Amino acid sequence: MLNPEHVKKTVAALQEKFPETVQEVSEFRGETTVTVAKAAIAEVCRFLRDDAALDYNVLTDLAAVDYSPEEPRFAVSYILFSMSKAARLRLKVLVPEEDPEVPTVTPVYINADWYEREAWDMMGIKFAGHPDLRRLLMPADWEGHPHRKDYPLGYEEVQFSFNWREIDAKKPYAKE
């Protein structure tokens, strides 16, 4: 059983400790999301992890979202979990398109390493201070970030009987 009381306590503690940083608190179907200022995300995570009363010791997931055409376009959400208190909290950071850079949380949660690499690979969000920000899933020489909404989805027209020859002529068949 999850513990909604602990989440309420956490939100209150965050608002008290970071009055400037906490921009918005929203709740949807029992899930609480705290939007925090971009520059302070590592600091907030460190507070949530190290405060013995809060004790968010697990980063369950980190994901980037493309809200295009809204402004700011991107968001990065951090799903934290407290083993001892059985509470989940989502932190959200809004990222503008012209400067898609967020401070890394790898010094706080070591498993953020590959999550951040994935977010960089698929969504093109840079994580300042990340120890090794390479592509994770796509080939190293790939251009573009495929999970962005403006990235072309398919790349080959479907072959039917009426356009089979036309597409076949363009296909780069391997020779030996």
Added chain:
Amino acid sequence: MGLEQKLGNMGVVTMTLEQAVNWGRTNAMWPMLFGLACCAMEMIAAQSSNYDVSRFGMELMRASPRQSDLMIVAGRVTRKMAPVLRRLYDQMPDPKWVVAMGDCASSGGIFNNYAIVQGVDEVVPVDVYVSGCPPRPENLIYGIMKLHEKVRQEKITKWK
């Protein structure tokens, strides 16, 4: 075994070198142990006792490309995997053949997107395409039979 009837009373069989070598190639064609996605499950089933592809001389899947002459591309090939696939193909000794197993390997299948190679024939030359998603083991074995037919008709001048 049928051989006795051909032997006659002389104890001699005559055939062309071409036929003899092609017969040898079809009956000892070792596939590479190389599965990429769900089609690999059907490939494994084809290998196991119910379907038993070793009836056709494919006794075992070789885990090394250097010991195999048939590459069964079983599953979808991503753009990241394509150079690896080509490298494995290049490491196989001649003569070598490729079976594109399943829709994904043949044409990209349902994955018409940026990440999947739209037909493995863009990377390696394919001899037989097996349709199905995934093809049943019988279907794969039928494809291999078709490949055997093709190999039996190879000409001595085209050998590698």
